[in-house]
Amino acid sequence: MKNKFYITTPIYYVNAQPHIGHTYTTIAADVLARYHRDILGEPTFFLTGTDEHGAKIAEKAKEEKKELQVFVDEVAEEFVKAWRALNISNDNFIRTTDEKHMAAVQKALRYMYDKGDIYKGSYKGLYCRGCEQFKNEKDLIDGKCPDHKTEPEQMSEETYLFKMSKYQDKLLAKVKSDELKIRPEGKKNEMVSFIEKEGLQDVSFSRKNLAWGVPLPWDASHTSYVWADAFLNYLTGLGWKGPKDKCPKMWPAETQLMSKDILRVHATIWQAMLLSLDLPTSKELFIHGFFLADGQKMSKSLGNVIAPQDLVKKYGIDASRYLLMSATVFGSDGDIGWQKFDEKYNADLANGLGNLIARVSNILEKDSIKVNIKSGNDQALKKEFGKAMQNLRIDEALKILWGKLRQNDEKLSSAKPWEIKEIDAKKKILEPIAQDILNVAELLQPFMPETAEKIIKQFSAKQIKKGESLFPRI
Ligand SMILES: [Zn+2]
Structure with a gap:
């Protein structure tokens, strides 16, 4: 049977505008989706969207004096526009305020409730509003949430709980055996030791008297816990209508991309929900790193925020995609900055790719040399590149292509065809170089779709x- 490929980004919380972190995840997902869809020809589905429920959103809308639905519509539109501007090829854009999504969430929760996996109780604990999560004492640093630097509140309320403890052993076995792959490997080990040491506790699955969410179908005074609502997007985004519906043919996801701050909930709550719903668990959770800007955390107060629209304005769409994807080892934290981007742009794009193409095409045109080259003829390159892509080393995949370009650049510089008079001798030098350029361009499609098309x-x-100059120097 032919492989399929389903890839997701987390759905982004609409309490903020699209930033570089969202952009990085989304471009990476797009690159992988395009590789599987266009290069391998596999049935592919790429899902992204927005998470629009929860207390934080309600507060934010109030702050901005906007109707809730109006507020979330506006921010969701910002995400749609941002992805359009970056040539993102998502197959669906799911929103958790979508009626069909909400109806399916209700059916899923009902199914889990009827099964006895959701039960009424009370929850007492430390709750961080920023995370919309209860926190363990040991997660806190100086009594504060490490992500939000605020003290969580002591909260006790009637709640419905999800019997996650029931799925602990099954889940641990799946993580250990890689049936549910968590990558990079270090993150898998972290999750294994977390489950082994702390175990999976039942988790609060509803909030009382919080209007902005999905009401529980059997008790409308409660709304669904935001994460439970949000996770189900990975199914509803495929058109899933609820547990009575067949498992969507694209499920399970081959890769779910995310940053490390949301790994734990994805590896535990989301997977346990799938088990409760009698559906297969995800095949892989892949955790990519965070960016620092010139060694510091990006923040408005430091004034070092790199906004996606500024990147595109300065470098163009394809160059921005290239600069972000090549900035760091995919899966590790990275350090970015305008000077680094300028240098890389000039070295790899203006001087590297752009200049090689200009030099070769210039002589071919001037001397009316016709070369005999054809599409898809470098199987070794394709294989090496494919291996990196399959391992989600998208930065490595780019290095492989640029290695090829560099070889040809060196060949050209040492053979100096511009000093040769005889046309046949010139052609002998230029033909294999032109062939390599075409081969590289074909594999470059997922990363730089417009540029690749032009070169091809x-x-x-x-x-x-x-042709026109592809990447004018900065
Ligand atoms: Zn927090």
């Missing part, structure tokens, strides 16, 4: 001509 068109012509 240019190098597929009978007479290759000097």
Whole structure:
């Protein structure tokens, strides 16, 4: 059977505008989706969207003196626009305020409730409003949430709980055996030791008297815990209508991308929910790193925020995609900054790719040299590149392509065809270089779709001509 590929980003919380972190995850998902869809020809589905419920959103809307639905509509639209501006090829954009999604969430919770996996109780604990999560004492630093630097509140309330403890052993076995792969490996080990040491406790699954959410179908005074509502997007985004519906043919997800702050809930609550719903668990959770800007955390007060729209304005869409994807080892934290981006842009794009193409096409046109090259003829390159992509080393995949470009650059510089008079001798030098450029461009498609298309068109012509300058120096 042919492989399929379902990839998701987390749905982004609409209490903030799209930032570089969202952008990085979304471009990476797009690159992987395009690779599987366009290069491997696999049935592919790429889902992203927005998480629009919860107390924080209600507060934020109030702050901005806006109707809740109006507020979330506006921010969701910002995300849609941002992804359009970056040429993101998502197959659906799911919103948790979508009626169909909400109806399916209710059916899922009902199913879990009828099964006895959700029960009424009370919960007492430390609750961080920023995380919308109860916190363990040992998660706190100086009594404060490490992510929000605020003291969580002591809260006790009637709640419905999800019997997550019931699924602990099953889940641990799946993580250990890689049936549920958690990558990079270090993150898997973290999760295994967390489950082994602390165990999975039952988790509060509803909030009383919080209007902005999905009401529980059997008790409308409660709304669903935001995470429970949000996780189900990975199914409803495929058109799933609830537990009576068949498992969508694209489920389980081959890869769910996320940053490390939301790994634990994805590896425990989300997977246990799937088990409770009698559905397969995810195949892989992949955790990518965070960015620092010039060694510091990005923040408005430091004035070092790199906004996605500023990147695009300065470098263009494809170059921005390249700069982010090549900035760091995918899966590790990275350090970015405008100077680094400028240097990389000039070295890899203006001087590297752009200049090589200009030099080669210039001579081919000037001397009317026709080369005989064809599409898809470097199986070794394709294989090496594919291996990196399958391992989600998207930064490595780019290095492989740029290695090829560099080799050809060196070949060109040492053979100096511009000093040769005889056309046949020139052609002998330029033909294999043109072939390599075409091969690289074909694999570059997932990363730089428009640039790749231009180069492919240019190098597929009978007479290759000097085109426009692809990446003017900065
Ligand atoms: Zn917090």
